[in-house]
Amino acid sequence: MKEEALKRESFYGPTAATTFGAANRLLDFLQHNAAILVDYARARRAGRRISTAPAESVMNHLINRRLSKRQQMRWSINGAHYLLQARVELLDGKLEEQFIYKYPHFRSP
Incomplete structure (x- = not known):
């Protein structure tokens, strides 16, 4: 035993x-x-959208189209990475803040 x-x-x-x-x-x-x-149950009850599917769909379309070898103008992997970073900042509402941090003399319209 x-x-x-x-x-x-x-x-x-x-x-x-x-x-x-x-x-x-x-x-x-x-x-x-x-x-x-994120408390998804609370967000859903509050009527907030909790899916990122629309944004992901647009990004997948753009990336697949621009990284395709059949395109006359293609993005590099680094270029696509920077675009994704900019899109995330835009969707988070932090793009302008980050831009001002990098370029202090920038004035928003």
Whole structure:
């Protein structure tokens, strides 16, 4: 009986330690990012849109079209990456703020 328990412990021990570590990292992440995590149920009840599908669809269309080899004018991988960063900043409402940070003399219309 002791031998069987020892076998079980040696088999499940590393798995349990890995699972325990992963759970602790998840808990740590949730605690440190609670302020920015979206409560989707509350957002839905408030009538807010919670899907990013329309934005993702547009970006997929643009990227697939511009990175296609059949296009006369193509984006480089870096160019596409910078476009995505700009689009995310625009959608988050932070593009102008970031632009002013980089170019302090910029005046918004």
